[in-house]
Amino acid sequence: MEGTGPIRTPDQRLRVFVSSTLKELAPERKAARAAIEKLRLAPVMFELGARPHPPRELYRAYLQQSDVFVGLYWEKYGWVAPEEQVSGLEDEYNLAPSNMPRLMYIKETTRDRDPQLVTLLDRVRSDDNASFKYFTDADELAELLEQDLAILLAERFDRSRAAPHSDPDSPHVRRPSAIPAPLTQLIGREQEVAEIRGMLHSSSVRMVTLVGPGGIGKSRLAIDVAAGMTAEFPGGVVFVPLAPVDQPGLVTNAIAQALGVRDPGDVPLEDKLVIALRHRRTLLVLDNFEQVLGAAPLIVALLGAAPQLKVLITSRALLRVSGERSFEVGPLGLPTSRRSRQLPASVALFVERARAVKPDFELTPDNIDAVERICVALEGVPLALELAAARVRMMSPASLLQRLDRQLTLLVGGQRDLPPRLQALRSTIEWSTQLLDSEAKSLLFKLGIFAGRFSLEAVESLSADDPIDVLIQLSALVDNSLVRQQDRNGRTYFALLATVREYALEQLEAAGTTEELRSRHTRYYAGLAARSEQSLKDKGQAGTIARLADERDNLRAAARHLLEQQRWDDAADFAWNLFVYWWIGGHLGEVQTWMDAILGSGAPVTRRSQAIALFFTNAITYWQHPGETIVPGLTQSASLFRREGDKVGEGFATVSRGLAKLTSLPPDLAGAREDVEASLELFRSVGEGWGEVLALVTLGRVDLMEGKTDDALEHLEGSLHLSRERQDGFSTTVAQHHLGWAYIARGMIDEAERELEDSLEYTTRVRHHEGSAYALEGLLGVAAARGDIERAGLMYGASEMLREQVGMFNPVAFAFDRRLVEQLRSGPTRDAFERGYAAGRMLSPEEALAYALPKAAPVGGAA
Template identity: 30%
Template sequence: MSRTAGIVGQHNLPEDLTSLIGREPDRIQIGGLMAAHRVVSLVGVGGVGKTRLALAVARTAVLDFPDGIWLVELGSLIDGRLLSGIVAASIGLASSPRRPVIETLIAAFGSSRVLLVLDNCEHLVQACAELVERLVRSCSHLQILVTSREPLGVPGEVVCQVAPLATPNETVLSVEQLLEIDSIRLFVERVQAALPGFSLSEANAAVVAQVCRGLDGLPLALELAAAAVKVLSPHQLAARLDDRFKLLVRGSRTAPVRHQTLESAVAWSYDLLDPDDRHLFDLLSVFTGSFSLDAVEEVCGFDPRSPLDSLARLVDQSLVLTTSDDAGDRRYSLLETLRAYGRERLRERGEHALLHKQFTLWVLGRAEEAGAALRGPDQAPWLRWAEREHDNIRLALEWAIASGDADTALRLVSALWWSWLLHDRWAEAHEWLERALSMPEAAPRTLVRGRALQGAGATAGLRGQYALAQAHIDECLAIARDLDDETLLLAGHSAQALLFQQQGMSEDAQPHVQAMVDLARQLGRPWYEARAAEFVASRALRTGDLSAAAAELEHALRLARAAGDSWNIAMLLGQLGDVERMRGTHPRAAPLYQESIRLFQELGLREDPSRVHNLGYVALAEGRIARAAELFTQALRLFRRAGDQRGIADCMIGLGCVRAGERRPAEAARLFGAAAEALEALGSAVWPSNRADYQHWERIARAAMGTHAWDDVWTSGRAHGIETIVNEVLSTEWMGAPPVNPRAISSVDELTPRELQVAQLAARGLSNRRIGDTLVIAEKTAANHLQNALDKLDVHSRSELAARAVELGLAPAQN
C-alpha cells in the first residue's frame, strides 16, 4: 500500500504515557493467538483496559508487520455505514468517489503484511463484522485485532476475554505481599503520580485492599479512585464506595467521554442493550456473588418465558460473567460495579423491594430443603449448594433482619447453621444466630425460635462460650417441653450432651444421651442415634475402656452406613483412629484418619482440622518430626480461622510434643503451659485421645529439664497466654527455626506408648513376668515389647537400659 509499503515500523499508534501494569501474561497469550489466527478479538467489560492492552500488543508486533500497524478508533462513530471511510482515513488512504471504499481498502491491503487494530466495536458490531469478514477473505496477509464488549461472531475469529486485574482476598496480607497484586500496584502507582509522598503502609494497607477489591480490579475504576485520593484519604474512599458513581467522576480531561466517569463507562454498555436485556440486567442486580439459571428463572419472574436468550446476550456483551460449579453447571455473576449500576436502575423502576422479597423467599425455600437433607444420604449436593449460594444467603438474611421479618430470619438460620459449622464458618454462624434471636419480633417462644436456639447453643459451645451455650440450650429444651415437640426435644438433648462432652462432664451427659437414644429410635432418626453412640464411646474413652469405645463406634458406624450418612461415617472413622492411637497402634490409626479426610473432601468440605491434628501425632510416633510440625501448624491455622479455641489449645499441645521430640524441652514446657491455661479458661482438659501422646512427650521433656526448671517455664507459658504464643508459633521465625542435630535426638520418641511403659518398668528392674502382671498383659507380650524398645533405643541389655534411664527420658532427673 502506498503509504506503508516497504517501510518497516510504520504505524499510527499513540505513545503510552503511563505504565501498563499486570498485563504481561495477557500480552504473551494474545501474541500467541495472533501467530495462529488472523482475527483476534479482545472482549471485556467497559473500563477493563482492552484498548491499553491492544496497543501494548501492537507496539511489540511492529517488526512482525513490515507494511504497517494502523489503529482505527471507533468510539465516536455512530453510523456504521461510514465505517469503511473511517478505516481508510485512519491509514491515510484517499478514496475515489467512483469506487466503493471497501474495494479501495482491499486493493490497498492486497497481500501486504498489515495489522489493523479496530478499537471499540461494540456499538457497531454488525458493520464491523461485515467489514472484517470481507477484508480477511480478500487480503491474504491482513490481520485484525479487535477490542469490543462482545465478539464480532465472524468465521475464524478467536476471542480473548480480558479480565479485571487480580485483587486481594479478605486474608490479611503484609505490605510486601499486597504490592505483588496487580490491582494494588496500579492503584498505588496512580496515587503516587498525583501525591508523590503517598506509600502503601501498615496503616492504610487494609483499606487500600478493600478499595481495590470493592472496585473489582477494574483499571478505569482504580484510576478514577486514585485521582480521588487527592481530596479523600483511602479510609474515606473505602467508606464511600457504596456511592461510587457520584464519587468516581474526576477522570482525565483528554480521555474519551465514556471513560471520564465510572458511571459513563457503564452507561455506554447499558445503553447499547435492547429494553428486555436492560430489564434482565437490572433484575440480576438482586443477586450477589454467583447465581444459577434456575435462580434467575424463579426469582426474576420469567416463567414461562425463559431468560436464557437475554442472559446469553448479556454474557456476550461482557456484562455478565460465567463460571462453572463443581458439577460442571454454568453459574453467572456481575462485577460489583455493574451490580451497583443495575441496582440503581432497579430502584428507578420501583421494583427493588418486590424483587428482594421474591429473592429472599427463593433462598428460604431452598435453604429449608437443604436443612432437611443435611443429615441424610443427600447431604453432599446440599452442602455444596449451601456453600455456592453463601453470598446470596447472607444477602437474604440481611434483608430479612433489616425489614423486621423475624420468622424468615429464624427459619434461615435454623436451616443452615449446621452447614455453616461444617464449612468452618463458626464465627459467622454465631453472629447470624445471635442477630436473628435478638430481633424484637423473634421473642415469642415458637418452634422456629427453639430450632435456632439449638443451633446457637451448639455453636457457642464449639466456640468455648459455655455459659452462653447453656442459656440457649436451657431455653430450647423449655420450649420443646412447652410445645410438646419431640423432634425439638431430641435436638435439645443432643446439644446438651455435646456441651457436657466438650467440658469433660461425661457423667452429666448420660441422661441426655439416653434421651437421645430413646427419641431417635422412636422418631426414626438414625443420625441422632449414631451421635448418641458416639457420646457413649467418648465416655468409655475417658475411662480408658477402649474395647467398649470401639464397640459403640462400630455400632454407630453401622447405623451411619445404613442411612447413607457420609458425614457421620467420616466422623466415626476418625474416632476409631483415636482408639487405635490410644492403644499405641499409631500405624493403624493413619488409614482411618485418611479415609475420614477423603470422605470430608467428597462432601465438598474443607480439610477437617481435627483429622489433620491427629495425623500430626501419627507422624510424631513414626519419627517424622518435621512432618508432625507441619500438620499441627496446618491444623492450628484451620482451627484459628474457624474460631475453635479448644482446637487451638490442642494444637499447642501437639506442637509442644514436637518441641519435646526435637529436644527443646523449654519450648515444649512453654507451649504446654499456654495450652493448659487455655483449656482451664474453657473449663476443659486434655482430650482423652491425646492424653497418652501428651503424657509421653511431656515426660520426656520434663526429664530433660528437671522438675523445678520445668515448672518455672511452664508457668511462664501460662502467664503469656495462648494468643501471644500462637502468634509466635505462626511467625516465620518460629517455623523457620533450625532443626536440632539428629544425633542429639534420642530414639525414645519412636516408642509406642506401650513400649514406653514396658521400658520404664524394665529400667526400674522389673522382670517380664512382673511387667506383665502390672500392665495386665502376657509375659511373652511384655518380652516382645521390651525387645522392640531395646532395638529402637539402640540399647543392648537391661542393665544398660537401667543405667541410661534418665538420659533416655525413661526416668525423671534427680533434683
C-alpha cells in the first residue's frame, strides 16, 4: 500500500491495537475501547473488525506503530479469504511484532469453538510475550483490560526508570533481591492478604510467621503480601530464599546475599547486616525457614538492632521466639453449594491451572461434579491441585478423578501418621510421579540433588551415562508442574519446589544413590570452576560472573561436599579457580572458613593446596589486622607456589604481601615496592594481564604514598590502558579511582573529575556500590580542591552511607581521603563540611549518585 507512513495519534499517546471478530464481539469491542480511553491511551481498532479480505499492508503498518496488542476471542475463527491460509484474526496475531506485549482475552462458552481457533489459542499458551485470561461478559472484560494495561504500563515504567542501573551481564550488580515475579494469579486469598498486611502495618508487630504444611501456598501468599507493601518500606522489600540453605549458620550469608552486603572477611558478617539495616525501614521476607530454625536468634538480634526492620517468615513450624506473631495458612475454600455465582477458590485454582495446559478447558455441567470432587479429595491444598490439573491435557476430569481416587486410597494407607492435608499433598506428588515414564521419573529424583536453580548442562551431567533425551524428559517434568523453568541473563534455569525436592531426595536415599549423584554434582561444578578460571580475568568476565552468581547455591554445595569428604586438595583447587569470582562477588569471608578447615584438618595436603589455603586465610585479613602479623603467612604461600613452579600463584601471594606491608604501622613502603615490582615481573613473564593490572595499580599507590606523583601517573595510566584493552570494567574503575587521586595531587582537577565521573557513571549503571563509594570519595577531593566545601561534605556522607549498606569499609591505610577529611573538619571549613555531610547521609544511593554526576540537579535541597 503506497504512501503508508508512520501513523500517529494526534496527542502521541500510547497505542493499543485491538484484534477481534466483529459480529460476535461487538459489545466487547465497545467495552475494550472505553477501558483503553479511560487510561488516556489510544485504541487502534478497525471499524469492520478482522475483515474477510484483510488490508494486510494497512494493519501491518498500524501494528508496527502500536505499543500493545490486545486479542479478543470467543467461538469463531473468522473467514479465510481466497488464496489465504489463515483468517484475518490469526493474520493480525501473526503480524504483530514479536517483542510486543500481548494481552489475550477469551470469552467463556458452553459450545464448541471453531477448531482453527482452538489451535490458535494453543499457540497463545506457548507465546512468552502473551498472557491470556477468561471473561464472562463485556463488563468483566473492561475491568480486566483496564487492570492489566495499568499493571503493564507500571512495569514498563519501572523497567525504563531502572534501565541505567541494571546490566544483567555485569558481575558487579548488588541490588536487593527482587520479589519473585509470580507466574500465576493468586486465587482465593484476598482476606488473608489483607489480614497479614494489617498485622505488618501495626507498630507493635515486628515479625509475622506464616505457618502451615508444605504446598499450602505460604510462599505464594508471602510474595503477594510483600509486593503490595513496597511503598511502605523505602529501605527495600527483600526476598530471601532459604530452600537451598540446609545449615542455620548459613542464613547470615543468605540474607547478606539478598541485601547485597559483601563478605570480604574483614568483620563478622552479622555485624555488617546490623550496620546495613539499622537506619533502613526494610521488610525481610524469609522463605522456607523450617529447615534452619536454629537461626532464630539471628533474626531476633537483627530486629533488636534495627528498630525499623520488619520480618515476614514462611515456615512449617513456628520459631517460638519473643515477639513472633503467627498466622496459620489454611487450604483453599472447598465446594459446598452452587448457589453462589462465584467459584470456590479451590475450583477456581484448578480451572486456572488446567487452562494453563489446555487453553480451551471449560467448566461444564458434564465435568463440574468431577472437578469439585477432585478439589475435595485433595483437601484444597494448592500444590496438590496444581499437580492434578496439569494432567487435564491428557485426561478428562472424570478419568482424572477415577485414577486419583484409586491412587489416594492406595497411597494414603501407609501414611496414617500424617495429617490429612499432608497425606493429600504427598500422595498427589507420588501419584504424579507414577504417571511419568520411568526415564522422566528417574530424572526427577536426580534433580533433588541440586541446591537452588540449575542449568540444563548441569542436568545433563547427572545423566551422562543414561540413554535418554534429557531435554524431552525435563520438558515433561515442566509440563506436569513438577519442575519450574525460569530465564536469567539470557540462560534457561530450572528449580524444584521445596516440597517436591524433599520427596525426590527421599527417593534417592531409599535407592541408595545419593552419594553417587552428589559426587556427579560436585564433579560438574568443579569442572565449571576450572573452565571459568581464565574467562574471569578477560573480556568474558562479566558474563562468567553473572552465570556463576546464578548457580551460587550449587557452587557452595559442591565446596561443602568436598570438605565433608575430606578431599582437601580438590577443595583448594575449586576455591583457587574461582578466586576472581569470590573477590569481586564479595564472598572471600566464606572461602576463608573453607580454607581454615583445610589448614586445621591436620591431614597431609599438597604444597599447592597449602599455598592456596595460606593465601586465602592471610591475603584478606590485612583489612582487620596489622600487616606485619600476616606477612609470614603470605611469605610461606609465595614460597610454596614458587616450589610448585606456579608463577601466577606466587605473583598474587607476593602482591598481597606488598599490600599487607602498606598496612603495617608504620607502613613498610620500601618492602611493599620490592614485593609489588617482583609480582609485576612474575605476571608479565607468564602473560597474566589481570594480575599485571593489579600490580600496576598497587605500584601507583606506593608512588602516591611516597609523593612520587610522576611515577604514579605513569603506572596508573598504564594500568588503565591495559584494563581497557582487556575490556575489564572492574579493573578499569579500580585504576580510575587511583588515577583520580594522582591527578588531584598534581593539581589536574579537570582530569581527575573526568576519570572519577566516568568511573561513577559505570559503577552507577551496574550498581557496584563499593566502586561508587570510591568514586564519591575521589569527587570529595575534586570539590575540596575547588573550594566547594559543602559539596565535599555531601560526597563524604553519601559514600559513608553506601559503604554501610554494602558492608564495605575503607581501612585507614587505604583511604586517600582520610587526611583531607580531617583537615576539612577543623578550622573555618568545619561548619560547611558538616552541613554537607549530614545532607549526604540523608540521601538514598540513587539520589547521591545522581547528584554527583554532571548536570544533575540538586536532590532534596541538599547543598
